[in-house]
Structure formats: C-alpha cells, structure tokens
Amino acid sequence: MDTAMKQGFATKDIVYIALFAALTAALGLMPPIHFAGAALPPITAQSLGVMLAGAVLGSKRGGLALLLFIALVAVGLPLLSGGRGGFGVLIGTSGGFLLAWPLCAALIGYLVERDTDNSAFKTGLNVALGGIVLMYAAGIPWMAFIGKLGMTKSLAIMVAYVPGDLVKVVLATVIARGLRRAFPAL
C-alpha cells in the first residue's frame, strides 16, 4: 500500500483500478458453472477477476484493484459470489484465499510485465503461478489453521478445486490477451 498510491497515478489509473475492482464484483453475479456434475465443485467466475486484473493492468494497478475489492467486501458490501461480504467471510475458512487476492493479482502482473516473449503458454503459466500456486500457498495453510486440519488434509480438500482453477487460467489467458490486443495503450 505504501508504494502504491504514490503521486505517479493519473486519473486513468485510478479509474482502471476501480473498474477492475467492480469487474471482479460483477463477475460474482455470473451463475456458477458445473462442469463435472456433482463430482467437482463448480467454477465461480470471480477469481477470474483476480487473474484478469493482474494480467491486464500489471502488478501495481492490478494488486490495488483487488485490494480495493477486498476492502469493499470487508466494509460489508455483499460483493462475493452468492452475495456474501463482511468481516466474517474474510476470517472464515476461505479467508486466506480471499486476502491473498491482491497479492496474487500483483504477482501475475509482475510476471506478465517481465515476460518478453509474450506467448500464450508463458502468459498462462504466469497466470497459474499467481492465480493457483500463490493463492493455494496462502489459502491452504489458513484453512489448515482455522479448521485445525493440518496441511495434508487441507491439501486433499483443495485438490477438488484444481481442475476448475485450471479452466479459469485458460479463460483468463485468452481474455487478457484479447484485451491487450484490443487496447494496446492500457
């Protein structure tokens, strides 16, 4: 946060930060998609917002967009999918995942900014590093701690989410590359 709101921000940057916070909220209104019947948890489009903010806006603006989103959830706006919000969700079982969102977006942005060859595969890999690896690295220990579960059991629970998150990485990569092509000046 300290390096974040330095003078260098133009009006447009503030608008994009607010826009991707709002986009993440709006994606929460998309009905969840069941892609493997009842066998695997459904995909909610919301963490797509995390990946898109990072991949499209870059580390600083993308991270701040999600920080803004999480702050709005914390103050009690029902912006998480299913109309959830407030401090309760943030300190609940999935709190670690949610609180990590700003960092995940920032990491994706950092990796994408430094990526010079810009292939679809590399973008996808970068999105996966921030959107899956870092998110799980923050979320699983939290879940283990809150539920007194231990790491192995928590990991086992999260395995069910991996296929859905991989689908999201592909979606985010395709959309982010499309947006970058449509708006090179972003």
Add this chain to the structure above:
Amino acid sequence: MLDLYSPGHSPLHRMRPAVKMAALMVGATLLFINQSLAATTAATLAILALYPLAQLTLKQAFAQIRPLLWIFVLFFAVQWYFSGLTLAAYVVLRLAALILLASLVTLTTRSSDMIDTMTRALSILRPFGVNPAKVSLAIALALRFIPVLAQIMRDVREAQKARGLERSVIAVAMPMAIRAIKMADDISDAIDSRGYRS
C-alpha cells in the same frame, strides 16, 4: 447503498465503527488463543446473546452461518474421524463464533460509515505517499461502476442468449470487459474535464 447493514438504533448501531473494528480484532484473537471447548461454547452463546441486543433476530444470525454449513459438516466429519468429537466440536464452534462476531459488526455498521472511517485512518499513511483523496475517488468510482457493469453483463448475456452462449464465460466476459474499458476511458476524460487534478 446496497450493503448488508440491518437498520436499527441499538447501542451496537450507535458505537463508532473504529471501536467495533477494534473489538472484533480483540475478540477474534481471544477466540484463537483459547483452546477449551467450554470457553468457546460460552463465547458462542454470549455472541448469540448480543444479536437480540443489537435488534437482530436469531434467523439473521443463522443466515450468516448458512453459506458455510457444508464446510462445517466437512470439517466436523474430518476432525471427528481423525481427532475425536471434542476437537471436532471445538473447531466448528470456534468458526461459528468468529463469523457471528464479525457479522455483528457488518450488520450494525453502514458501509458508508465504515468507508469514512477507513479513509480517515488512511491519512496516517500520507507520509508514505498514500493520498486519501485518490483512495476516496477510487472507492466512489468502484461503487458507481458495480451496478453499471452488472447491467452491461445482463445486456451481454441477453445478446449471447440469442446464440446459445449465455453461459460461456469467454462470450460474456470478453465483450463485457471491452465495453467496460471503453467506458473507463470516457469516464476518465469526464473526470479530467470536470476539473479533477490527479
């Protein structure tokens, strides 16, 4: 503003948001430090007793827990199987107490009051380059954009429905993001033409 606030005039409603947030932090920490089932049960009951005091119903209390019911069941089952009934009850009760306590703050505090408190608190970060005015603008803009984007999403889904694509994430998210970014460019021009100094 659309929030989870439940209107009322109880002492909890009148308490300053900063005080409530501080109390929440202390309460949550205590719940984590404490390891006994008896104390956790007592705390849960005490928190539940605060609901009627805050002019909230027990139904509202249950509504806070409901989205997490399946996770409670899962945690309870795993803990019972591996570590016994006492630990299973303790973990699930502690989780319930945490969420009920946090929701108590959310339900009795207007989002706008909470935002004011947060932006005021941010001014202590001014020496580090945080500009509270910019943060306020970002918050106001996000609140302005959410209903507009929700409407754009409804429009796009309706248009894609005609092609049977309303459930395709790409077919909805891509045009939605493109329209949103175009809107953002205009609105940033509008902000500048209305004399905003960034």
Add this chain to the structure above:
Amino acid sequence: MIELQNVSLSFSDRQVLNDLSLTLSERRIAIIGANGSGKSTLARLLNGLALPTSGDVLIDGLNTRKKGRDVRRKVGFVFQNPDNQIVMPVVEEDLAFGMKNCGFSTAEIAAKTDEILARYDLSDLREHPAHLLSGGQKQLIAISGVLVMNPDIVVMDEPTTLLDLRNKRRIARAVAALSQTVVMVTHDLDLISDYDRVIAIDEGRVFADGPPAEVIPAYQELMA
C-alpha cells in the same frame, strides 16, 4: 471565441482531421457528419481532451496545448452516454464532484445543487443512486454536473443519441434555454434546425459550413 488553426490529427496511421481552420463565435453551433467522419474528435479538441497532432486550438486565446486546465474550466463537455460521465454513485455527490474540484465552498455547492435540480424539476432525485435513474434523467444530471461549474462554452457529443423521442425533446428544450455558447455534435438534424451555424465534416475536412437551411440539405444529399 473558439479558433482552430491548421489543425490536423492522426491516430497511428489514420488521418482523422485534415488541416482544419475555423473560427467559431456564434451562440449555437452544430457539427454534423457520418460515423467516423472525425466530428467527435473535433469536439474533444475543444476542451483539450484531444490535442492536435499539428496546428493549434485556442479558446478565448488560451491554447489547449498549454492551458489545458484553464480551458477545461471554460469549456464543459457532455458525453453521449451519461453512464460514462456520472462519476459519483449518488446524484448530489456527482453534482458536487466538479464544484469541489474547482474549490467551491460548501454553501455554494449546496445552493447550486438546489438551483440546478429545481431548474430541471429533479429535486426529489437529490439523494437517489445514479444507476436507478432513467436514461433521460441521467443525461439531465450529466448536463447539470457540467453546468454547475459555470462554463462559458458547453460542448455536447451526441447527447440525445441514446434517448427516446420524449427525452430527446426534453434535452433539446434544456439546451435551448442555456445562456452559454453551445457546440452540438449530433446525428439528430431536427435538433439543430434553428442553430446559427452548421458545419458538416466528411473524412476529416469541412464539407459544408453555413446556416442550417443551406448545410443540412447538402449534407443529406451527400449521405444519400
């Protein structure tokens, strides 16, 4: 007075405006042209939202290149889509936004908010969330947000395109009553039949320039 001196503008390889020189001193000026003719870009040049690639734009002698901030205080801008212009979530906050930026006092802000809402018969919408307004109400609020800043010139970029007939007329009446100079960019030829001057733009150049009775028929022939 608005002066364009040999203004050209291109985006990457596309020439949008080609060596335009115009002096605009009339009270009601319309700019018409097909989609992509460059008319919206021309409008955006007038308050410095766009800067010419070559040539200069002067507003009462102020160059938009150097005096952007002063120019924007003189020239208010109304966008086609009010959703892209209303910045704040609540009506009265949005009206206050521009005034706060220009350093108006709280009392002034309150007085001007009362006055403008009463003028357009919108007083009961004061604390209304902006997204719940109808299209016509939104456009009136967007225009109000510009007017409260006391601009000398109001530039409007297709303000009626998204509205139904009744709201088009409502906006037309509101615009007709303005004391300011108005530069109206529009496809709506009925809106400008009594304007002082109409400029038709085609492919980045002035195609016709004069009173509506001359320019509109010529433009309709070009579009046929």
